[in-house]
Amino acid sequence: MLCLGLEGTAHTLGVGIVSSEGKILSHVARVYRPEKGGIHPREAARSHASQIKAAIGEALEGAGVTLRDLDLFAFSAGPGLGPCLRVVATAARALSVLTGKPLVGVNHCIAHVEIGRLLTGAEDPVTLYVSGGNTQVIAFEEGRYRVFGETLDIPVGNCLDVFARETGISPAGGAGVERLAREGKRYLPLPYVVKGMDLSFSGPLTEALRKYREGEDLRDLCFSLQETVFAALVEVTERAVAHTEKREVLLTGGVASNLRLREMLGKMCEARGASLFVPPPEFCADNGAMIGWTGLLAYRHGVKQRVEEAVIRQRWRTDEVDIPWRR
Amino acid sequence: MLLKRGAEAELHLEDFRILHPFGEGKVVVKHRIPKPYRVKELDLSLRETRTSLEAKLLFDSKRVGVPTPPVYEVDRKNMKVVMEYVEGRPLKEVLEGLEEGKRKEIYRKIGRYLARLHKGGMVHGDLTTSNLLLTEKGELYLVDFGLGEYTSSLEARGVDLHLLRRALQSVHFGLAEEAYREICSAYLKEFGKGGKEILERAEEIAKRGRYVGREERGTLLRDGK
Numbered sequence: 001m002l003c004l005g006l007e008g009t010a011h012t013l014g015v016g017i018v019s020s021e022g023k024i025l026s027h028v029a030r031v032y033r034p035e036k037g038g039i040h041p042r043e044a045a046r047s048h049a050s051q052i053k054a055a056i057g058e059a060l061e062g063a064g065v066t067l068r069d070l071d072l073f074a075f076s077a078g079p080g081l082g083p084c085l086r087v088v089a090t091a092a093r094a095l096s097v098l099t100g101k102p103l104v105g106v107n108h109c110i111a112h113v114e115i116g117r118l119l120t121g122a123e124d125p126v127t128l129y130v131s132g133g134n135t136q137v138i139a140f141e142e143g144r145y146r147v148f149g150e151t152l153d154i155p156v157g158n159c160l161d162v163f164a165r166e167t168g169i170s171p172a173g174g175a176g177v178e179r180l181a182r183e184g185k186r187y188l189p190l191p192y193v194v195k196g197m198d199l200s201f202s203g204p205l206t207e208a209l210r211k212y213r214e215g216e217d218l219r220d221l222c223f224s225l226q227e228t229v230f231a232a233l234v235e236v237t238e239r240a241v242a243h244t245e246k247r248e249v250l251l252t253g254g255v256a257s258n259l260r261l262r263e264m265l266g267k268m269c270e271a272r273g274a275s276l277f278v279p280p281p282e283f284c285a286d287n288g289a290m291i292g293w294t295g296l297l298a299y300r301h302g303v304k305q306r307v308e309e310a311v312i313r314q315r316w317r318t319d320e321v322d323i324p325w326r327r
Numbered sequence: 328m329l330l331k332r333g334a335e336a337e338l339h340l341e342d343f344r345i346l347h348p349f350g351e352g353k354v355v356v357k358h359r360i361p362k363p364y365r366v367k368e369l370d371l372s373l374r375e376t377r378t379s380l381e382a383k384l385l386f387d388s389k390r391v392g393v394p395t396p397p398v399y400e401v402d403r404k405n406m407k408v409v410m411e412y413v414e415g416r417p418l419k420e421v422l423e424g425l426e427e428g429k430r431k432e433i434y435r436k437i438g439r440y441l442a443r444l445h446k447g448g449m450v451h452g453d454l455t456t457s458n459l460l461l462t463e464k465g466e467l468y469l470v471d472f473g474l475g476e477y478t479s480s481l482e483a484r485g486v487d488l489h490l491l492r493r494a495l496q497s498v499h500f501g502l503a504e505e506a507y508r509e510i511c512s513a514y515l516k517e518f519g520k521g522g523k524e525i526l527e528r529a530e531e532i533a534k535r536g537r538y539v540g541r542e543e544r545g546t547l548l549r550d551g552k
Contacts, residue, residue, distance in 0.1 A: 152486075188366040196453045196474065196490040229367045231373075238357040243457075253486055264364040271363060274497075 001300070002065065004056070004095070005292025008088035009038050009080025010133050011047040015059040016049045016289030017070070022118050026062030026290040028055045029282070037165075044074075045083030052091050059288070063138060067099055074295020077105030079314035080133070085312040093307050104305050106294045109318045110145055111153050113138060114297060115290035116250045120277035124248060126240045128233060128265065131253035131286075132157035135199065137232075137240045138318055140326060146319050148240040149197030157255045159201035163225060167212050177222045184223020194232050197239055204228050214241040221222050230261045234268050241274055250277045256284040263324055297325040335359060335377070335473060346399055353412040354399060357381075361407075374406045377473050384449055384472040391447035393469045395442045413468050413482045415460035419498055422456060429465075434506050436467045438513025441487065442529060444469075445525070446518060447474030451475050455494035488514070492529070511540050 002025070007014035016027035032047040034040060060066060077091035078085055089105070096103035113127045118253040126148070127138040135151040154162075169176035188211060191203035208225045212218065237249060249269050255261060256278055269276040283289065301324035330338040336359045343350030353441075359374040382401040389395050400409040422430065437459065444451060451458070452474030460468040476483060491510070495503040515522040 067541075141497070142500070148497070152533040187366050189368070189372065192369070194372065194474065196455075196493075198486075198490070205460065227366045227369060231362075231369055234364050242332070267364040268362070298450050 001071045003074055003292040003296045005266055005288045005295055006075040006088040006092055007286050007288045007291045008048050008084045009076045011044050012286035013051055014286055014288035015285055016292045017059055017063040018289050018292035024289045026059045027287055028059045030055055041083045045087050048084055048087045072299050073103040074106050074291050076108045076291050078313035079134050089312050093310055096307055103310055104295045104299050104303055105310050106291045107316055107321045110321055111290040111294040112252045115283050116252045118293055119279045119283055122248045122250050122277040124252035126246050127250040128237045129253045130156050130255035132161055137236050139240055139244050144319050147269045149236040152200045152222045153196050153202040156201055159205045163208055166209055180219045181222040181226045184219040186220040188220055188224040190224055190228045192228055194235055197236050199232050201229055213225040221256045226260055230264050234264050238268050247274050249274055252284045254285050257281050286302050301325040354409050355412045357408045373408035378406045379403055381472045384475040388444055392443045413460050415462040417457045418459040418461050421461055430507055434509035435513040438510040439517045442514045445484045446480050448477055450478055450487045454491040481528050484525045485532050488529035489532045494519035
């Protein structure tokens with residue numbers, strides 16, 4: 001069985017073709033990059049709409065199949081930016097009507113966990129999902145993916161991106177902060193906020209920016225910001241591991257590419273006797289293959305949607321999703 | 328003997344004699360071990376702050392009428408707190424086996440104790456059913472103040488209630504709503520003026536940045552009142 005998955009929750013438009021054996025035949029990603037500032041939902045949606053036809057064509061060509069060979073269409077139904085979600089939902093409905101093949105809406109956060117399990121071989125991990133739009137610690141308990149901890153304000157990727165943007169670090173974003181952090185020597189104390197299992201990143205961000213304006217060394221600030229927010233992430237992940245008594249940790253999302261975060265999580269896992277799993281970078285970032293694979297899991301376990309039911313859910317929570325394939 | 332290996336500390340059960348040559352009985356030693364993943368400065372400052380703060384909170388909670396294990400020693404060099412061993416079981420393990428009347432009594436106690444703590448200018452910071460111990464005699468103890476704070480802010484108090492509700496929902500699905508309702512009503516009664524505002528803040532926190540739709544937000548607000 002072949003499924004074409006469409007991802008479009010934020011700035012990445014992804015198209016992936018996956019088989020029910022878990023083979024990724026092709027995947028294509030088009031990333032909308034604003035000239036300045038953050039993502040404007042409508043502009044991102046416009047960019048996705050203008051590229052989606054070409055991206056689907058490229059994915060089909062890459063997999064060496066035609067539309068007629070596909071058995072299922074999956075799309076990211078949420079959570080995410082409304083205008084972007086609408087673009088991929090519309091495309092999925094059109095493809096389903098055109099080919100007469102079924103379609104299924106997929107939860108974006110759960111797709112990250114499922115593609116991670118598929119590609120790394122982790123069976124039942126505590127997942128730390130960190131990106132520009134999400135920060136969650138997720139684990140499977142009592143038939144659902146439950147959120148053990150999450151940010152109370154901004155996602156950690158957003159915290160790093162905003163810091164990079166406000167201080168003019170180039171290349172913008174977390175990668176720039178990571179590069180400069182390697183040259184940082186001095187640890188400058190920043191607010192460290194862990195509330196139970198939940199996190200907050202607006203405090204350390206504001207304080208780091210204030211210190212920057214006071215003339216503190218940018219390299220030291222990048223170093224300190226990373227050390228502070230990552231330590232909080234690792235602490236909450238460790239709490240979830242201790243609480244659930246699981247032996248595996250999966251790191252995914254755009255921020256998973258940060259080597260310092262990996263190192264810290266690795267040390268925590270080692271001390272606890274757990275194993276750390278990280279999917280290849282292109283499948284940590286938003287991608288269509290994860291949507292296709294999760295769509296296949298759902299469909300093959302009886303999740304069915306009619307075209308008129310295939311709507312988007314901008315605020316679809318991880319723990320609201322029924323997971324028949326792990327029963 | 329290692330009692331528990333938590334995420335940030337190890338709990339050891341020791342003879343009282345480690346403190347006093349004529350000591351009898353058992354004590355619990357809570358040892359905050361260094362975390363190899365953190366930079367030294369942050370690791371030291373977190374462990375130091377949490378160790379001394381926890382000891383102070385345990386002491387002050389007792390003063391405002393919240394049962395906590397008495398603290399015997401604070402060792403800020405080795406990051407250890409020595410306290411009395413409370414022979415009880417975590418509420419998490421026993422709650423579901425109790426009869427309804429007993430459960431309700433416990434919910435009311437939780438609400439009352441939490442209100443006293445808050446009125447005393449403190450928050451627990453990590454209130455779950457694992458951090459509530461029930462003794463044979465039916466006494467309820469609050470333990471693990473590692474994330475507690477001295478604060479009277481509406482936000483911190485709201486977060487405390489919110490975390491408790493989340494913990495109930497994630498471990499005791501069937502009982503969560505009933506439990507939280509009872510806890511809130513006892514909390515309100517004990518806290519008195521200003522309590523309602525805190526419960527409302529807890530509701531608001533539950534909806535913040537959490538992908539709850541605007542339509543659902545409306546219903547939640549109505550149900551909350």
